[in-house]
């Protein structure tokens with residue numbers, strides 16, 4: 001590394017330094033757990049981002065399904081600014097203004113417009129929402145009945161318990177021993193799930209669409225079958241809606257596509273449109289398993305985050321965000337399926353993955369970024385798209401054109417050497 005002192009490192013340089021083979025770790029202020037970033041973003045508005053050199057990008061990733069209303073949404077910005085001037089934090093020892101209102105709004109969303117009869121615990125992230133769900137399941141199950149059954153390829157977070165729930169063994173290895181009490185089954189295979197259920201099982205935890213695992217939707221038969229098995233055996237049916245929740249898939253929650261009624265629903269990401277907030281909703285009779293003092297957080301449900309969530313939920317309702325995700329998602333998927341070198345497009349609403357035909361997804365995502373389109377390679381052969389739910393037809397056309405060009409140029413660059421040789 002050639003930079004002379006930490007003061008002279010820009011965030012991009014610092015991040016690069018952290019992961020470069022010659023990294024001067026003493027001088028680098030950031031831990032090396034993230035890869036080197038290609039750009040530094042300094043501003044966002046609607047579906048557009050600007051980098052530190054003034055280049056503009058169309059954001060079809062939304063900070064990993066977070067900024068569903070687009071960047072710097074005026075209603076969210078106003079709510080956050082107003083709240084910041086009035087009251088930021090007092091702790092959960094005291095009542096604050098928005099959390100009851102937001103909990104009621106979430107309960108209505110879980111009930112698809114009518115009260116679902118649940119209660120909410122607020123926290124700060126998706127992993128924390130799942131931690132709350134796992135602790136609730138253990139509390140409801142009692143000692144000896146603590147196992148949570150999850151699917152392979154699932155993603156539930158990076159804390160130790162949610163990492164153990166995550167069905168990706170390659171992510172476990174470095175951190176053994178993980179907390180015990182998690183069992184994994186093949187995705188969308190009801191018979192295997194049934195075989196995994198014994199009287200140590202407290203809950204089943206599934207995503208309606210596996211987001212990080214490659215955008216793999218559940219089938220209706222699977223979710224309905226899981227619900228039936230859970231009811232027959234008095235096991236909690238818990239749904240991780242951290243990525244799929246809050247209109248992303250074309251319904252308020254992904255499970256609503258399958259006409260099931262889970263006992264516990266976790267969410268985060270889009271709830272604050274970028275302000276960190278997570279929530280664990282549970283049917284009131286399930287939530288009753290928690291006694292006073294069983295679970296807590298310093299920041300969860302504090303006024304700044306709940307002010308943002310209140311503005312997000314009001315805006316989503318006003319613009320009928322689920323319908324927008326459904327309609328725009330259908331148009332986007334149809335356009336993507338027609339592209340050369342696209343084998344398939346899967347997903348629900350505006351959570352989509354484009355399966356490439358013989359082209360590596362990593363280089364395509366990098367080429368997209370160079371050409372002003374933000375997407376990510378969710379597997380080695382698939383590009384994930386999770387644009388803001390507020391995008392218009394013109395943004396769909398712009399993204400599809402850019403993606404088509406980038407797929408083509410990567411495909412050509414791979415073919416070129418063997419043709420010329």
Ligand SMILES: Cc1ncc(COP(=O)(O)O)c(C=O)c1O
Pocket residue numbers: 064125126127128130155156157158207211212240241242243244268269
């Ligand atoms: C389905 C799902 N659950 C949990 C998480 C973890 O959320 P967080 O990163 O906010 O802890 C994620 C993050 O991508 C997710 O997609």
